[in-house]
Amino acid sequence: xxxxxxxxxxxxxxxxxxxxxxxxxxxxxxxxxxxxxxxxxxxxxxxxxxxxxxxxxxxxxxxxxxxxxxxxxxxxxxxxxxxxxxxxxxxxxxxxxxxxxxxxxxxxxxxxxxxxxxxxxxxxxxxxxxxxxxxxxxxxxxxxxxxxxxxxxxxxxxxxxxxxxxxxxxxxxxxxxxxxxxxxxxxxxxxxxxxxxxxxxxxxxxxxxxxxxxxxxxxxxx
Ligand SMILES: Nc1ncnc2c1ncn2[C@@H]1O[C@H](COP(=O)(O)OP(=O)(O)OP(=O)(O)O)[C@@H](O)[C@H]1O
Ligand SMILES: [Mg+2]
Numbered sequence: 001x002x003x004x005x006x007x008x009x010x011x012x013x014x015x016x017x018x019x020x021x022x023x024x025x026x027x028x029x030x031x032x033x034x035x036x037x038x039x040x041x042x043x044x045x046x047x048x049x050x051x052x053x054x055x056x057x058x059x060x061x062x063x064x065x066x067x068x069x070x071x072x073x074x075x076x077x078x079x080x081x082x083x084x085x086x087x088x089x090x091x092x093x094x095x096x097x098x099x100x101x102x103x104x105x106x107x108x109x110x111x112x113x114x115x116x117x118x119x120x121x122x123x124x125x126x127x128x129x130x131x132x133x134x135x136x137x138x139x140x141x142x143x144x145x146x147x148x149x150x151x152x153x154x155x156x157x158x159x160x161x162x163x164x165x166x167x168x169x170x171x172x173x174x175x176x177x178x179x180x181x182x183x184x185x186x187x188x189x190x191x192x193x194x195x196x197x198x199x200x201x202x203x204x205x206x207x208x209x210x211x212x213x214x215x216x217x218x219x220x221x222x
Contacts, residue, residue: 068107075114082201095170103142124198
């Protein structure tokens with residue numbers, strides 16, 4: 001950054017410096033993901049509103065996507081609490097958005113939906129909600145995945161992008177974070193049609209009410 005801004009080198013040198021800058025940022029991001037993946041940090045006691053965090057994250061992350069990528073946002077205008085740290089939720093969202101964006105070489109639409117599901121309700125094919133849940137689906141119109149790719153997407157370091165472009169840690173990280181919060185993740189994909197990622201979070205609405213009750217000294221006293 002310093003060299004680029006202060007020395008103003010000639011074009012080929014500037015291009016090279018920009019590449020070094022990009023590689024550095026990517027290395028830093030990879031190290032962060034690796035550390036988090038290796039540490040398997042215990043989940044902090046956190047409860048966030050999935051609707052608010054995803055909608056704020058989308059505004060922030062939209063500029064990182066291709067101009068030709070549209071976002072369709074479909075969520076109820078209520079708080080839906082899930083037991084997860086906000087930063088982890090941002091990481092999940094960023095990984096899913098980047099995957100979807102990369103899958104749509106010539107642009108297209110990414111649809112995000114959030115909805116509440118009851119115990120025993122189906123969130124996707126073969127995915128049954130164990131208790132009261134909040135579901136987030138991310139659907140793209142991209143290249144989709146073959147059965148072979150689909151069966152390996154959660155393997156750490158599995159990537160079809162080549163070593164310079166993908167580390168293959170994105171979905172493994174998302175998988176780990178969903179497991180930590182007691183949730184589920186499911187992918188369905190059709191080659192040349194697109195992919196839907198379904199995340200099922202256990203609802204934190206009840207535990208939140210419990211905390212409120214205890215802290216206000218109400219119902220627990222009787
Ligand atoms: N939405 C999607 N559409 C098509 N293929 C996908 C999609 N999401 C993931 N994949 C496939 O799954 C592979 C693994 O994805 P993952 O996010 O774990 O790693 P990556 O994107 O290759 O690298 P990283 O996320 O670490 O930069 C990808 O290389 C790609 O082949
Ligand atoms: Mg990825």
